[in-house]
Amino acid sequence: METIMNxxxxxxxxxxxxxxxxGGEPLAEILGVDEEILEALEGQAxxxxxxxxxxxxxxxxxxxxxxxxxxxxxxxxxxxxxLAEFRFQEGARHLERTHELAPELQxxxxxxxxxxxxxxxxxxxxxxxxxxxGGPLSEEARRRCAALLEQL
Amino acid sequence: MTSISGVGxxxxxxxxxxxxxxxxxxxxGAAVLDRAKSAVQERIADLQTRQEGASGAEQAELRGEIxxxxxxxxxxDSMKVGGNVLSQLISVAAEVRGVLAESYSEFGTSxxxxxxxxxxxxxxxxxxxxxxxxxxxxxxxSGVMERIQSVAGRLAPGEAREAExxxxxxxxxxxEDPAQxxxxxxxxxxxxxxxxxxxxxxDRMMMMNLVQTQMQQINQMFSMMSxxxxxxxxTHKAIINxxxx
Numbered sequence: 001m002e003t004i005m006n007x008x009x010x011x012x013x014x015x016x017x018x019x020x021x022x023g024g025e026p027l028a029e030i031l032g033v034d035e036e037i038l039e040a041l042e043g044q045a046x047x048x049x050x051x052x053x054x055x056x057x058x059x060x061x062x063x064x065x066x067x068x069x070x071x072x073x074x075x076x077x078x079x080x081x082x083l084a085e086f087r088f089q090e091g092a093r094h095l096e097r098t099h100e101l102a103p104e105l106q107x108x109x110x111x112x113x114x115x116x117x118x119x120x121x122x123x124x125x126x127x128x129x130x131x132x133x134g135g136p137l138s139e140e141a142r143r144r145c146a147a148l149l150e151q152l
Numbered sequence: 153m154t155s156i157s158g159v160g161x162x163x164x165x166x167x168x169x170x171x172x173x174x175x176x177x178x179x180x181g182a183a184v185l186d187r188a189k190s191a192v193q194e195r196i197a198d199l200q201t202r203q204e205g206a207s208g209a210e211q212a213e214l215r216g217e218i219x220x221x222x223x224x225x226x227x228x229d230s231m232k233v234g235g236n237v238l239s240q241l242i243s244v245a246a247e248v249r250g251v252l253a254e255s256y257s258e259f260g261t262s263x264x265x266x267x268x269x270x271x272x273x274x275x276x277x278x279x280x281x282x283x284x285x286x287x288x289x290x291x292x293x294s295g296v297m298e299r300i301q302s303v304a305g306r307l308a309p310g311e312a313r314e315a316e317x318x319x320x321x322x323x324x325x326x327x328e329d330p331a332q333x334x335x336x337x338x339x340x341x342x343x344x345x346x347x348x349x350x351x352x353x354x355d356r357m358m359m360m361n362l363v364q365t366q367m368q369q370i371n372q373m374f375s376m377m378s379x380x381x382x383x384x385x386x387t388h389k390a391i392i393n394x395x396x397x
Contacts, residue, residue, distance in 0.1 A: 014347045017330050018355045027366060030330045031307065037300055040292045041373065044380070050278050055242060056376060058187075059180055063373020066366035073284060084276045085245075086191040086252040107281055118256075120198070120263045140277065151268040 028067035038064060042073050049077045057081065072102035080111055088119035099128075106135035110145045122152050180372065181241050185231060188245040192225045195252055202262045217259060224251055297381060304374035306331055307367075337363045 020030055028038055045060035061077035079094030095112040098105065113128035129145045129152075137145065196218055203214045228248065231241070253272040260266040292300075337344040337359075344363065348356045 014333070014351065014359070017333060018351065018359065020330075021358060021362065022355075027362070027370075031303070031334075031370075032331070033303055036296055037303060040296045040300065041377065044292065044377065046284065050280065052275070052278060055180060055184055056380075059183060059369075059376050060373050062183075062369045063371075063376075066369040066373075073281075076279065076281075080276075080279055082187075085187055085249060086256065086272075087187065087194055089194055090190065105281060105283075107279055111279055117264055117268065118261070120261055122263050138280075148268065151264060 026068040026070070031067070033067055038068055038071065042071055045077055046073050049080070054081050054084065070101055072098045072105065075101065076105075076108060076111075079115065083111060083115045083118070088115055091115040092119040092121070106132065107137065107141065109135070110137060110141050113145065114148055117148060117152065126152050180376070181238050183372070184238075184241055184245050185228060188248045189225060189228050191252055192221055192228065192248060195255060196221050196225070198261050199255075199259065202259075214259070217255060221251070221255065224248055300374070300377055301381070304378055307335070307370060307374065334363060334367055337367075 017030070021027070028034075041060060042064050045057050045064060048054075048060060049057035057077050058081045061074040061081075064071050064074040065078065075094040075098040079091045079098060082088070082091035082094060092112070092115045095108060095115050098108050099112055102108070109128045110132035113125045113132060115125075116122075116128060117125035126149065129149050132145050133142065133149070199214050199218050199221070203211055203218070206214055228244075231244070249272075253269065256269040256272060257266045260268070337347070348359055351359065
């Protein structure tokens with residue numbers, strides 16, 4: 001396809017890009033952003049999150065997810081910031097995705113349970129909160145899960 | 153402090169000037185604003201659902217709460233984002249969180265009582281994942297940082313790339329390169345719509361989302377990385393200068 005737009009000669013085919021995206025290829029691959037770069041960006045986002053720079057962490061994590069939707073840590077950051085900011089539906093979506101992508105991260109289930117409860121899904125919330133209580137948790141997190149379970 | 157909860161609070165809140173400021177700040181300001189609006193909208197939707205099944209007195213109470221939140225939303229809607237007064241916007245967003253915390257702890261939701269929201273105004277602890285913390289704390293190797301900067305330069309919108317004398321300077325864009333294609337779309341909406349017009353509706357929507365949301369998020373991320381890296385550089389420089397004294 002060759003089209004003239006605003007005096008520019010444009011070559012190529014948008015359809016090819018669409019086909020790659022529809023085929024499930026992450027944007028990172030299409031744009032040539034490799035795993036090492038993604039990991040570094042995700043790590044920086046987590047570091048900012050740990051230092052409580054939540055707005056900056058959220059911007060980095062969303063960028064990472066735009067490049068590759070299957071990054072559990074980036075979902076965790078976006079989800080937990082959403083939970084803190086009362087966007088429970090969005091938070092639940094991201095924290096559920098974290099749990100799907102990295103079920104070994106037991107600590108996430110407490111936050112997921114809390115978010116589901118606040119998003120109006122008490123049945124699912126109970127399951128996650130109970131599972132979190134059965135796993136490794138800090139004292140503070142355990143106390144929080146127990147308090148939330150009492151509310152259900 | 154700007155009052156966010158006042159109903160019909162009047163004109164535009166000068167959160168940020170239209171001039172000056174980097175794209176990171178305006179981008180981040182827009183993100184903070186969108187997130188605050190989205191939280192208020194979610195709360196209003198929940199209260200509206202409850203209002204439908206409520207008795208007369210409760211219905212009036214919920215109506216009042218909805219109006220209070222609609223006032224907050226109105227004020228958020230009137231804010232302008234564009235310059236470098238991000239801290240003011242962040243403080244207004246924090247105030248909105250206070251309004252929401254009050255609303256949730258007083259009225260609860262359709263399934264959870266207000267008690268579940270006690271302590272919501274306190275700052276939350278981040279979730280520490282022992283297996284991952286160590287990895288995240290590793291410094292980014294300089295080679296990787298350089299490659300991040302190179303990708304950021306390649307994907308940056310045209311204005312930022314002008315100095316590079318890239319392909320656009322000659323008026324040609326090779327659409328075999330997705331990065332160039334996406335850049336063209338970001339900077340030339342007319343060409344974007346022209347290129348999309350023959351696509352099926354579903355594909356058109358996907359491309360619109362890609363360019364309007366995903367590429368913006370990616371550029372905001374790279375812009376922030378570049379600012380963070382500059383801040384680290386400046387700190388190191390200051391330390392060295394102090395050592396020399």
